[in-house]
Amino acid sequence: MQTLKWVAGALIVLVITGIGYQFTGMVLDRIHYPPLGRMVDVGGHRLHLYCTGTGSPTVVLEAAAPGWSLYWTLVQAEVENMTRVCAYDRAGLGWSDPGPLPRTGRRMAQELHRLLDRADVPGPYILVGHSLGGLVARLYQQEHPKDVVGMVLVDAGHELELRQAEFRTFVNAGKSMLPLLRTITALGLPRLFASFDSLPVLLKQHEDKVPDKIRPMLRAGWLRSSYPWALRNEAEGLPDTLEEVRRKPSLGDLPLVILTASGPVWWPDFPEAVNPVRFKRMWLDLQKDLLTLSSNSRQVVTEESSHFMQFDQPKLIVEAIHRLVDLERTATVHEQTGVR
Numbered sequence: 001m002q003t004l005k006w007v008a009g010a011l012i013v014l015v016i017t018g019i020g021y022q023f024t025g026m027v028l029d030r031i032h033y034p035p036l037g038r039m040v041d042v043g044g045h046r047l048h049l050y051c052t053g054t055g056s057p058t059v060v061l062e063a064a065a066p067g068w069s070l071y072w073t074l075v076q077a078e079v080e081n082m083t084r085v086c087a088y089d090r091a092g093l094g095w096s097d098p099g100p101l102p103r104t105g106r107r108m109a110q111e112l113h114r115l116l117d118r119a120d121v122p123g124p125y126i127l128v129g130h131s132l133g134g135l136v137a138r139l140y141q142q143e144h145p146k147d148v149v150g151m152v153l154v155d156a157g158h159e160l161e162l163r164q165a166e167f168r169t170f171v172n173a174g175k176s177m178l179p180l181l182r183t184i185t186a187l188g189l190p191r192l193f194a195s196f197d198s199l200p201v202l203l204k205q206h207e208d209k210v211p212d213k214i215r216p217m218l219r220a221g222w223l224r225s226s227y228p229w230a231l232r233n234e235a236e237g238l239p240d241t242l243e244e245v246r247r248k249p250s251l252g253d254l255p256l257v258i259l260t261a262s263g264p265v266w267w268p269d270f271p272e273a274v275n276p277v278r279f280k281r282m283w284l285d286l287q288k289d290l291l292t293l294s295s296n297s298r299q300v301v302t303e304e305s306s307h308f309m310q311f312d313q314p315k316l317i318v319e320a321i322h323r324l325v326d327l328e329r330t331a332t333v334h335e336q337t338g339v340r
Helices: 001-032 069-079 105-118 130-142 165-186 189-195 203-207 212-222 226-246 276-291 313-336
Strands: 038-041 046-052 058-060 087-089 126-132 148-154 256-261 297-302
Touching: 001 165, 001 189, 001 203, 001 212, 038 203, 038 226, 046 069, 058 069, 058 105, 069 087, 069 212, 069 313, 087 105, 087 126, 105 126, 105 130, 105 226, 126 130, 126 313, 130 148, 130 226, 148 313, 165 189, 165 226, 165 276, 189 212, 203 212, 256 313, 297 313
Parallel strands: 058 087, 058 126, 126 148, 148 256, 256 297
Antiparallel strands: 038 046, 046 087
16 A cells, blocks of 8 residues: 555656646747737637738638648748738647637638738638648638639548548547547646657658748647647537538639649558558549539649648649739739720
8 A cells, every 4th residue: 555655646746747847838938939920819719810921812821730820831931922921820729729619610710700800901812721721711711702812722621521431540540649649748748758859750740841940839839738639629520610611512713723642651650540542542532523613723733742732842832822813913903904
């Protein structure tokens, strides 16, 4: 019994120490790495918005489920030279506060609209959505079609993806790890490992692609206690998000560019239960089907990129954005001059 008491006491001390280490680390991160942009109240919680450049239309960057504004660093640095471009952090990610549940795509799209409105960022908008962000972009366009003049879907999600066995296996494997990730993050273990430059392969690849000054900010975002909770909440809301998108799949004749990753490594460390060959075939079929969303669509398939194209081939995204910006500006000139 005495030994058990000592073991229990030691565990309690370790837990308290870990929690204190994590809390102190987050406080220091907030001091050392303040938000790059503005914190905007969208109704009970604040979202981080980072806009650069000038001109119209405004390009709005919507990140994938594991990412936030910093994931667009390489793209935003180029797009700001041609027009105004805004990246932001969904609730609980990056610098943003956690938001109300459930975290469905429609709620995220509504929060984005309030964010742009309250931050006085006028349209028209070109929406750029990566993965889950592509679904949010489509839901935004559904509710505000007159504000959106173009869209770029970067290896974006598809409303039928959870009906595919390989995708369900992939998603479920990730979701099963989130409870453990939440626990060890609260205890400061990922922060401890990161202090020795020990990062998961996926995060290390992302960190290596961005400028040196951005790397500690990325780590601070990954190491927030709210980060795994935000991922879990968005994953829990995914079925509802897909159903919301499915109800109105058409974008009419909206200018649409679909960028599809077909690289040899779509995702590092695929779960063992997932067959990469079948997954790739399934994903390419879904990506091709996205062409039917608009009568004015085109697809670019790259064999040199993983799912995270904004790190692997940011110029491909920039070129697609540039094309839509020029298209909108030409249309505006024609409208103003009466030339067709």
